[in-house]
Amino acid sequence: MDKCRITDRITLYMTHPVVHFIVRCILGSIFIIAALSKVNAVDEFTQTILNYRILSPLIATVVATVLPWIELLCGVSLLLGIFQRSSAFILSTLLIVFTILIVRALYLGLSITCGCFSQDPSSNTLGWWKVLENSVYIALAVYLLLCPEDQFTIFSLFDKRNIQLPRANDHY
Amino acid sequence: MKKQLFIEVSLLLGLSTIVGFLYTYIAQQGFFAPKKAPTFTVLNLSDAKKYFEEKSALFLDARSEYEYKLGHIPGALNVPLYELKQSSSISSSIPHNIFLIVYCDGSECHSSFQVAEYLLTRGYTNVGVFYGGWQEWTNAGLPIE
Structure with missing residues (x-):
């Protein structure tokens, strides 16, 4: 009985819009920072992708051209609160793919840099800590995907109606 | 619901592709980078x-x-x-x-x-x-x- 109450309470807090808003802002900011390191370094990012030894130079250049903008648009969408679920869907898919690639690189013993937040070839090489870090991001993205969207969007700033915050005891 | 998700995902991916190629064209990077003269x-x-x-x-x-x-x-x-x-x-x-x-x-x-x-x-x-x-x-x- 008590166990059920605790679980219910955790679920209530987890699905609280403020928690959803904070997670959304954290994940959005992370992807905006990650994208900004790549947007102006397409050639360096192409080389980073080639270091994973999966894609041809042509496809790697296409990925290096488009991927930073996917990250940036999804990050901005999350921050502004528009397309929340679709952004979370794209980011969780990307994160799962990235993590698989990192595990593969570690399995093959490739001594390469992640290219996630910096395109500097002398930055830290990949390690299992990166898999752990990505797992946390995946958990955040999946949380945003599964939980209902919150209403603190850019549009709500211009909405004259007051937003009623649900209390912790209310059902979402 | 699924249809809306599909439309939004397509919109985000399509927009990213267009903006990505447009930006690299303006910034002369990637595919649009000027070819460097070969050096020894x-x-x-x-x-x-x-x-x-x-x-x-x-x-x-x-x-x-x-x-x-x-x-x-x-x-x-x-x-x-x-x-x-x-x-x-x-x-x-x-x-x-x-x-x-x-x-x-x-x-x-x-x-x-x-x-x-x-x-x-x-x-x-x-x-x-x-x-x-x-x-x-x-x-x-x-x-x-």
């Missing part, structure tokens, strides 16, 4: 020795025929700049699919650089100059013929 690399003795031992490069001797006959790096072709410009048979004997290392007497001579620059103008892209040249090679006691 300058090699030191250890680099030249490595390529010689691996047999992964063709050595080109830019000195005169007389100096070449007195001694040269094993396997090297004699390509003095003047004769290279005059005779098409010399340039046709130089393959395109291997790294070319040009050398001359040593640090005082410039013919190796001139030959390398000429080769680049003739469409060779994989060219290096062994700066220390013949003097450094013989001083190190490396093989000659």
Whole structure:
């Protein structure tokens, strides 16, 4: 009985819009920072992708051209609160793919840099800590995907109606 | 619900693709980066020795025929700049699919650089100059013929 109450309470807090808003802002900011390191370094990012030894130079250049903008648009969408679920869907898919690639690189013993937040070839090489870090991001993205969207969007700033915050005891 | 998700995902991916290519076009990056003029690399003795031992490069001797006959790096072709410009048979004997290392007497001579620059103008892209040249090679006691 008590166990059920605790679980219910955790679920209530987890699905609280403020928690959803904070997670959304954290994940959005992370992807905006990650994208900004790549947007102006397409050639360096192409080389980073080639270091994973999966894609041809042509496809790697296409990925290096488009991927930073996917990250940036999804990050901005999350921050502004528009397309929340679709952004979370794209980011969780990307994160799962990235993590698989990192595990593969570690399995093959490739001594390469992640290219996630910096395109500097002398930055830290990949390690299992990166898999752990990505797992946390995946958990955040999946949380945003599964939980209902919150209403603190850019549009709500211009909405004259007051937003009623649900209390912790209310059902979402 | 699924349809809306599909539409939103398509919109985000489509917009990212358009903006990505448009930005790289404006910023002249990636596919739209201006093609760089090919340049040659300058090699030191250890680099030249490595390529010689691996047999992964063709050595080109830019000195005169007389100096070449007195001694040269094993396997090297004699390509003095003047004769290279005059005779098409010399340039046709130089393959395109291997790294070319040009050398001359040593640090005082410039013919190796001139030959390398000429080769680049003739469409060779994989060219290096062994700066220390013949003097450094013989001083190190490396093989000659």
